[in-house]
Amino acid sequence: MTRLRKLLATIRLPAISVLVALLVGAIVIMLSDLEVLGKIPQDPLGAIVLGVQRVYLAYTSLLMGAFGDPAKFGKAIAAGGDAVLWAKAFRPITETLLASVPLMFVGLAVMVSFRTGVFNIGGEGQFMMGALGGTIAAIVLGGAGLPTPITILGVVALGALFGAAWAFIPGILKARVGASEVITTIMLNYIANLFIFFLLVNWELIQREDRTQPISKALDKFVVIPTILPIEALRLHLGFIVALLLAVVVSWFLWRTAKGFELRAAGLNLPAARYAGMGAASSVVIAMLISGAIAGIGGAFEVVGTVKQLTTAISGGVGFTAIAIALVGGTRPSGVVATSLVFGALRNGGALMGLNTGIPIDLLFFIQALVIMFIAAPSLTQRLIRSPFKRRVKEATA
Amino acid sequence: MSTAVMSAVAESAEQRAALRSARIRAVIFLLFTLASFSAASAAGAKEAIFSFWIDKIGGKDIILTFPIAVPWLISGAISGAIATLQFLRGASFRWRAAIGIAAPFYAVATVGALLDGTAANLTVLFTGTLNYAAPVAIGSLAGIISERSGVLNIAIEGKFLLGALAGAVASSLFGVAIAGPIAGLLIGAAVGLLLAVLGLRYKVDQIVAGTIINIGALGITNFLYLRVLQRYPDLNQPVNIDPVTIPVLSDIPVIGNIFFNLSPYFYVAVLLVGFFTYAIFKTRWGLRLRASGEQPSAAGTVGVDVIKLRYRSMILAGALAGFAGSYLALSGTGGFGMGISSGRGFIALAALIFGAWHPVYAFGAALIFGFADATQTLLSILGVGLPPQVLLAVPYVMTIIVVAGLIGRVRGPASAGRPYEQG
Numbered sequence: 001m002t003r004l005r006k007l008l009a010t011i012r013l014p015a016i017s018v019l020v021a022l023l024v025g026a027i028v029i030m031l032s033d034l035e036v037l038g039k040i041p042q043d044p045l046g047a048i049v050l051g052v053q054r055v056y057l058a059y060t061s062l063l064m065g066a067f068g069d070p071a072k073f074g075k076a077i078a079a080g081g082d083a084v085l086w087a088k089a090f091r092p093i094t095e096t097l098l099a100s101v102p103l104m105f106v107g108l109a110v111m112v113s114f115r116t117g118v119f120n121i122g123g124e125g126q127f128m129m130g131a132l133g134g135t136i137a138a139i140v141l142g143g144a145g146l147p148t149p150i151t152i153l154g155v156v157a158l159g160a161l162f163g164a165a166w167a168f169i170p171g172i173l174k175a176r177v178g179a180s181e182v183i184t185t186i187m188l189n190y191i192a193n194l195f196i197f198f199l200l201v202n203w204e205l206i207q208r209e210d211r212t213q214p215i216s217k218a219l220d221k222f223v224v225i226p227t228i229l230p231i232e233a234l235r236l237h238l239g240f241i242v243a244l245l246l247a248v249v250v251s252w253f254l255w256r257t258a259k260g261f262e263l264r265a266a267g268l269n270l271p272a273a274r275y276a277g278m279g280a281a282s283s284v285v286i287a288m289l290i291s292g293a294i295a296g297i298g299g300a301f302e303v304v305g306t307v308k309q310l311t312t313a314i315s316g317g318v319g320f321t322a323i324a325i326a327l328v329g330g331t332r333p334s335g336v337v338a339t340s341l342v343f344g345a346l347r348n349g350g351a352l353m354g355l356n357t358g359i360p361i362d363l364l365f366f367i368q369a370l371v372i373m374f375i376a377a378p379s380l381t382q383r384l385i386r387s388p389f390k391r392r393v394k395e396a397t398a
Numbered sequence: 399m400s401t402a403v404m405s406a407v408a409e410s411a412e413q414r415a416a417l418r419s420a421r422i423r424a425v426i427f428l429l430f431t432l433a434s435f436s437a438a439s440a441a442g443a444k445e446a447i448f449s450f451w452i453d454k455i456g457g458k459d460i461i462l463t464f465p466i467a468v469p470w471l472i473s474g475a476i477s478g479a480i481a482t483l484q485f486l487r488g489a490s491f492r493w494r495a496a497i498g499i500a501a502p503f504y505a506v507a508t509v510g511a512l513l514d515g516t517a518a519n520l521t522v523l524f525t526g527t528l529n530y531a532a533p534v535a536i537g538s539l540a541g542i543i544s545e546r547s548g549v550l551n552i553a554i555e556g557k558f559l560l561g562a563l564a565g566a567v568a569s570s571l572f573g574v575a576i577a578g579p580i581a582g583l584l585i586g587a588a589v590g591l592l593l594a595v596l597g598l599r600y601k602v603d604q605i606v607a608g609t610i611i612n613i614g615a616l617g618i619t620n621f622l623y624l625r626v627l628q629r630y631p632d633l634n635q636p637v638n639i640d641p642v643t644i645p646v647l648s649d650i651p652v653i654g655n656i657f658f659n660l661s662p663y664f665y666v667a668v669l670l671v672g673f674f675t676y677a678i679f680k681t682r683w684g685l686r687l688r689a690s691g692e693q694p695s696a697a698g699t700v701g702v703d704v705i706k707l708r709y710r711s712m713i714l715a716g717a718l719a720g721f722a723g724s725y726l727a728l729s730g731t732g733g734f735g736m737g738i739s740s741g742r743g744f745i746a747l748a749a750l751i752f753g754a755w756h757p758v759y760a761f762g763a764a765l766i767f768g769f770a771d772a773t774q775t776l777l778s779i780l781g782v783g784l785p786p787q788v789l790l791a792v793p794y795v796m797t798i799i800v801v802a803g804l805i806g807r808v809r810g811p812a813s814a815g816r817p818y819e820q821g
């Protein structure tokens with residue numbers, strides 16, 4: 001019972017933050033609708049009704065895109081054991097899980113660095129470099145006809161290596177000369193993008209045949225990451241399981257090993273950690289290497305398992321979303337996994353929202369920024385939501 | 399150990415570190431010298447063919463032909479002199495100013511080497527450099543003001559985006575040129591206030607606060623562009639702010655075309671940099687600003703309202719950054735586009751670090767970044783030299799080198815980023 005109460009107390013602030021952010025998002029949807037705005041002078045009530053309708057349509061598509069259409073579940077139940085109908089009904093949920101996979105990887109990556117006091121905003125670039133590593137491994141190893149398990153191991157290893165190498169640069173610069181990782185990681189995001197663009201149009205090994213656009217060869221010709229569910233239409237693959245396992249490993253590493261303790265100590269109080277004889281500089285580098293490797297594996301799975309071709313759009317802002325996820329998840333692996341599922345649902349549902357209502361998915365970035373703001377400023381959130389929640393929010397943040 | 403002894407020890411340690419980095423700097427300058435001389439000998443008798451427009455862009459031009467080795471030799475000689483002075487004078491040597499002397503020669507030599515004998519008109523290269531530097535320098539100035547007051551400011555990128563969007567929309571709606579910059583200024587000030595409230599009142603980590611603004615600005619500007627501006631293109635047809643021709647001065651051959659026919663933003667940037675250099679270092683306001691960034695408790699003790707001062711600085715910094723952002727959408731680029739700032743807000747941050755939180759040096763750094771960008775544009779138009787992606791990456795790589803302090807360590811305001819509890 002107390003455990004349940006504790007859990008509720010932990011998730012109250014994140015939950016409120018997400019809900020309030022969605023509410024603000026709803027207001028933005030209404031205010032950016034010029035038809036709604038145009039109606040206000042003559043028919044203010046009608047304008048509000050129209051605005052609410054628009055928001056309702058948007059958010060219901062978001063939910064259906066994320067969790068499925070109840071009507072389809074009804075059909076599947078009525079038809080009994082028809083696998084195709086069940087697959088159709090369940091597809092949105094599995095797509096949500098699939099969308100949460102890169103978020104979990106990069107969320108975990110960013111979380112490890114945050115715990116060590118390093119504000120790694122370079123998840124985006126490390127993810128892209130990992131995707132590049134995965135692409136190369138898939139083409140080389142898969143092309144050489146190696147068995148699938150070995151190729152997949154190679155994909156993961158090269159993804160981790162590329163991501164870690166990319167994260168090593170800001171890590172060593174921060175440790176050695178105190179260069180702000182905020183700026184260096186962002187610069188490396190831009191450079192990764194240009195680097196991959198350059199390779200995609202200049203390197204025959206990965207370049208798509210007879211194409212001048214920056215796009216790689218189709219990777220499913222070389223290797224296919226096994227899917228988890230037996231039905232072909234459900235694309236959820238091995239990456240999901242690896243992400244969950246990594247969350248467990250990260251949790252064990254940070255809270256059950258001496259090195260992990262050193263990293264967290266460096267994040268909590270750098271001078272004290274240094275005074276206690278811990279190599280603070282090496283903590284920063286190690287944290288960045290781990291962070292980059294995890295993000296890189298995420299990129300490798302995303303490109304080989306899900307998207308199946310490398311473009312410069314492979315990351316789609318995952319590095320920024322990961323910051324929100326790490327903070328909303330209370331910089332804990334369990335929290336990161338849970339938040340990734342929620343944000344994966346938003347991302348996946350956002351696609352249907354865009355399709356049905358033309359509301360750009362970029363709105364989610366804005367919502368994420370709001371979520372970070374509400375989480376980072378609990379007393380602000382407390383002010384926004386008056387009395388009934390007041391005491392509890394305080395409890396949650398204590 | 400008494401505090402006096404401890405501070406003496408600390409001071410000498412600091413001095414030793416400063417001396418060491420001065421020596422490292424001397425070695426780096428020496429390496430530059432050697433590299434320039436070897437580039438000169440490698441260039442041999444190959445000639446650079448540069449031309450400049452004499453009276454107007456696209457009019458008559460003057461052609462300058464000289465061996466590429468010449469600017470390399472001059473650059474090498476200057477760096478050699480700098481290296482010697484740096485070594486002899488130690489930490490007190492003003493190397494940033496020295497770089498300012500060497501930079502133009504390196505610029506000419508680099509462009510010559512990259513063009514590798516292809517004839518090119520350089521007037522646009524220089525105007526491009528100066529125009530690029532304008533928003534970056536103003537953005538740096540915004541960062542300098544807020545960081546000097548003790549608040550870290552990584553949200554310049556976000557303010558650029560919002561300033562650009564607001565500028566484009568306001569200018570399109572009102573149909574007058576001045577509406578754009580004013581809208582940018584206002585939205586920037588509002589965002590500055592929001593940052594101040596988050597950082598100062600709610601004690602949100604200032605890097606997190608900046609990240610919130612950057613992500614939020616990217617999201618909302620992309621969203622509004624796709625949802626509103628694309629459907630109603632009339633809202634994204636701003637009155638462009640064209641280059642102004644300064645009478646008399648612009649008639650000077652060659653020079654007039656380069657320096658006196660630029661975007662008004664450039665001249666505003668020069669004025670702002672001059673004004674704030676004076677204000678920060680010579681006025682009472684500036685003394686208070688610096689005090690609250692370095693030693694807020696001391697400033698508070700003598701009666702400075704540190705929190706109020708930081709609020710005002712943040713609003714001022716926001717206004718400047720938003721104003722600079724409006725340039726991006728109003729300088730003949732066809733209005734606002736998604737991600738129009740493309741990292742320039744972060745480059746402004748790098749410029750301020752390179753410029754050691756000094757407006758004039760930050761402007762100099764902005765010029766270097768501007769030159770890299772303009773060179774890249776020139777080379778990709780001519781289709782010579784390196785692939786465009788490599789050149790596009792140059793400013794980002796330079797930023798990393800600058801932030802890493804590989805050229806010289808700098809120290810920012812001591813209390814920037816720390817919340818201050820008013821007693």
